[in-house]
Amino acid sequence: MRKIKIYVEGVADAKLIQDLIFEWYQEQMIFDQSGKNGLANILITNGKTKLEKFKPLFKLNSDNxxxxxxxxxxxxxxxxxxxxxxLKKDFSIEYFLLPDNQSNGDLETLLAKIINQDNDVIFKCWEGYENCLKTSVRKDGVFTTPARKTKIYAYLEALLGESNSEKDLIKERERNYRNTNHWDLNSPALTKLKQFLDQYFQNKS
Incomplete structure (x- = not known):
């Protein structure tokens, strides 16, 4: 069985990929900052601008x-x-670009599409909040619309309780994407990603 190392930009990406692989293929992957945990097979690069320093690792992986x-x-x-x-001309790698390997966007674009639709009212309320900010004027200019990451935090905060342990589950490292009350891992928005990962995990033995 060929070993796999997956490289992602941040903790939120790593946790999603970890949960998807366990949900779809019943395989437990370990994630961590690259170089911090020798057992990790999902490695966090801390952004795509750091990709250059991983080229020697791609070569080392290929050699092994x-x-x-x-x-x-x-x-x-x-x-x-x-x-x-x-990059593929020089290194033996495979890649997938979120949200669907063909459209503009990012992790948050994908996450917004895979929420449990029973909770869609939270996003509708959030859109009302954003629209209110955009159409309101402050004395010294305009209001800043919160980053889309904040929208995901607000979504989970609205669903989780108020205890510290429940609030911890909002954090990127602690999120449970397998919680069907919050997320739909059978969403059509994940079809392309699953087809991509199927090549490397389905029927692995």
Whole structure:
């Protein structure tokens, strides 16, 4: 069985990929900052700008018959895709760009699409809050619309209780994407990612 190392940008990405792989393939992966835990097979790069320093690891992995898989934000898909096409000329890697390996976007784009639709009212309320800020004027300018990461935090905060242990589950490292009350891992928005991972995990023995 060929070993796999998955490279992601941040903790939130790592936790989602860990939960998806366990849910879909019943395989437990370990994630951590790259270099901190020698047993980790999901490695956090702390952003795509740090990818350059991982090139020696891609070569080392290839030399040791370890497959390197990079799962990063697309942001502007055409630009990132072109970068990885060039990278694949020099290194044996496979890659997937969130949300669906063909569209502009990122992790938060994907997460917004895989919430349990019973909770969609939370996003509707949030959109009302954003629209209120956009159309309101302050004395010294305009209000800043909160980052989309904040929307995901607010979504979970609205669903979880008020104890410290429950509030901890909002944190990126502690989120439970397998909680069907919060997330839908059968969402069509995950189809492309599952098809990609199926190549490397389905029927592994």
């Amino acid at each position: 018959d370890i497959l390197s898989i990079v799962i990063f934000d697309a942001d502007i898909f055409s630009e990132e895709n072109d970068k990885f096409i060039e």
